[in-house]
Amino acid sequence: MKVVNIIPFGPQHPVLPEPIHLDMQTEGEIVTDVKVVVGYVHRGIEKGLENDYEKNMFLAEKICGICSGVHTSTYSMVIESIMGVEVPQRAELIRAIILELERLHSHLLIIGLVGDAIGYENFFMQTWRDREIVMNLLGTLTGNRVHYGINKVGGVRRDLTDERIALIKKAMAELRPKIDDIADIVYHDYTLKKRGRGVGVLKKSDAIALGIVGPNARASGVNYDIRSTGYGAYKDLHFKPILGEAGDCHERTSVRVKELYQSMDLIEEALSLLKPGEIAARPKGFPKGEAVARHEAPRGELFYYARGVGKKEMYRVKVRTPTYANIPGIPPLVKGMQIADVPYIVVSLDPCISCTER
Amino acid sequence: MGMLKNTLKNLFSKPATILYPVEPIPPLPDFRGQYTMDHSKCIYCHLCEKRCPVGAIKIDKEKKQNEIYLSLCINCGVCVEVCPKDCITLEEVYTPPSYTREVRVFHTEPTEHQLKVQELPHYAEEGKLCITKTELEAMKGELTEHQYRVAVLPCYRRDKNDSKEKKEA
Numbered sequence: 001m002k003v004v005n006i007i008p009f010g011p012q013h014p015v016l017p018e019p020i021h022l023d024m025q026t027e028g029e030i031v032t033d034v035k036v037v038v039g040y041v042h043r044g045i046e047k048g049l050e051n052d053y054e055k056n057m058f059l060a061e062k063i064c065g066i067c068s069g070v071h072t073s074t075y076s077m078v079i080e081s082i083m084g085v086e087v088p089q090r091a092e093l094i095r096a097i098i099l100e101l102e103r104l105h106s107h108l109l110i111i112g113l114v115g116d117a118i119g120y121e122n123f124f125m126q127t128w129r130d131r132e133i134v135m136n137l138l139g140t141l142t143g144n145r146v147h148y149g150i151n152k153v154g155g156v157r158r159d160l161t162d163e164r165i166a167l168i169k170k171a172m173a174e175l176r177p178k179i180d181d182i183a184d185i186v187y188h189d190y191t192l193k194k195r196g197r198g199v200g201v202l203k204k205s206d207a208i209a210l211g212i213v214g215p216n217a218r219a220s221g222v223n224y225d226i227r228s229t230g231y232g233a234y235k236d237l238h239f240k241p242i243l244g245e246a247g248d249c250h251e252r253t254s255v256r257v258k259e260l261y262q263s264m265d266l267i268e269e270a271l272s273l274l275k276p277g278e279i280a281a282r283p284k285g286f287p288k289g290e291a292v293a294r295h296e297a298p299r300g301e302l303f304y305y306a307r308g309v310g311k312k313e314m315y316r317v318k319v320r321t322p323t324y325a326n327i328p329g330i331p332p333l334v335k336g337m338q339i340a341d342v343p344y345i346v347v348s349l350d351p352c353i354s355c356t357e358r
Numbered sequence: 359m360g361m362l363k364n365t366l367k368n369l370f371s372k373p374a375t376i377l378y379p380v381e382p383i384p385p386l387p388d389f390r391g392q393y394t395m396d397h398s399k400c401i402y403c404h405l406c407e408k409r410c411p412v413g414a415i416k417i418d419k420e421k422k423q424n425e426i427y428l429s430l431c432i433n434c435g436v437c438v439e440v441c442p443k444d445c446i447t448l449e450e451v452y453t454p455p456s457y458t459r460e461v462r463v464f465h466t467e468p469t470e471h472q473l474k475v476q477e478l479p480h481y482a483e484e485g486k487l488c489i490t491k492t493e494l495e496a497m498k499g500e501l502t503e504h505q506y507r508v509a510v511l512p513c514y515r516r517d518k519n520d521s522k523e524k525k526e527a
Contacts, residue, residue: 055411129374143390149434
């Protein structure tokens with residue numbers, strides 16, 4: 001008779017920064033079935049967003065600590081399209097610069113955590129040290145390292161002065177050789193290659209069927225990047241999605257490393273396009289009607305739906321975050337793998353649980 | 359091989375971390391820090407109170423007294439933007455961690471900031487905190503701003519432990 005054991009993974013686990021729980025059915029060391037349980041950090045933010053549309057900006061920002069900029073950008077975009085506000089070009093470019101800087105620090109974070117998940121602490125420390133350059137730059141540009149508070153309905157709250165542009169250029173010049181080091185380790189290091197190749201393979205057809213988004217989908221070869229729809233300033237920037245082939249854990253990390261270079265190029269291009277002008281338009285009246293908005297967050301597609309009824313308070317704001325779409329990818333990837341690989345596979349999908357549960 | 363070189367390099371270089379709280383973290387330039395107010399300029403227009411997303415500001419026109427709940431404040435800077443008289447600024451100082459729900463009161467007389475501390479219930483019951491707090495306040499002149507902030511925390515902890523020991527005895 002076969003003995004089936006159920007082994008819990010999470011909600012508290014050394015590799016997980018946030019709580020998610022997997023119940024793994026195992027035969028020996030092999031996982032045969034898995035059940036994902038979420039709901040440990042639900043905060044009721046969607047209900048809280050039925051509030052003054054301008055004050056909501058700061059609550060939308062608190063949905064996620066890593067990608068707070070993209071949440072406010074998408075929220076402003078959805079309110080602006082309801083109210084018919086035209087955002088000045090300079091404000092759009094500043095938003096794009098902040099979003100790409102955010103992508104840089106978010107990707108550096110997860111590349112480091114992948115190192116942490118397989119016990120490669122040296123690599124983890126190195127990426128997180130280099131991430132501080134971006135964090136401090138964001139702190140100087142926007143006024144805070146984590147919750148930037150840069151966006152408002154109609155534009156941005158802080159301008160990029162010449163001094164700040166010089167700071168960005170200096171930081172990018174400092175960061176590029178450091179990212180070269182990280183890329184060299186990711187592409188060529190024996191440990192990372194041996195551990196990641198062929199582990200947690202997500203086929204292209206599966207990725208499409210499960211609706212996986214972001215770098216996880218692109219690592220499997222799915223050409224799905226919301227930036228290519230050309231929202232905001234991205235219509236003026238030259239941009240081509242980065243695609244992988246293999247779809248395994250190592251490929252997902254490699255795609256993120258390539259996106260670091262892409263983000264730095266986009267920042268430099270956006271800086272060259274900056275022209276003097278207004279940074280915010282003034283909205284008139286109250287939001288009436290409904291709209292949707294999509295952004296490419298560091299982890300994938302971020303979706304906002306909002307509806308106003310001509311009052312200061314919003315009637316409904318719905319948020320669908322990238323990890324919400326990526327969680328269905330966990331069971332098929334984990335089935336048939338060794339228990340020791342499960343933490344690595346879960347981390348390589350870059351889960352952001354607080355985002356998901358809102 | 360690259361990693362070995364890296365390890366050796368890091369072995370002999372300066373540490374990248376700061377020994378907080380012994381060593382203060384230098385605030386970033388243009389940083390949105392702790393709320394402060396030049397009360398003499400205030401015209402009691404209630405704009406900041408209305409626009410504050412968390413409701414951390416209370417303006418009392420009759421008493422001529424403004425309160426800021428530091429534990430609620432999210433340092434967003436909306437109050438600075440909306441103030442018609444530019445009397446609010448966010449200092450380039452990190453709000454220190456605290457065990458109490460601190461309320462800063464800005465009053466016309468005396469014009470200097472008064473610091474009122476509303477204690478959490480379990481500290482208030484023990485009723486010992488005020489003594490050490492005053493002792494600390496008396497010493498404040500000799501300490502730097504940062505040393506004072508670091509000293510506040512163990513001061514509260516010691517109070518709590520003292521009363522526990524007494525109860526046990």
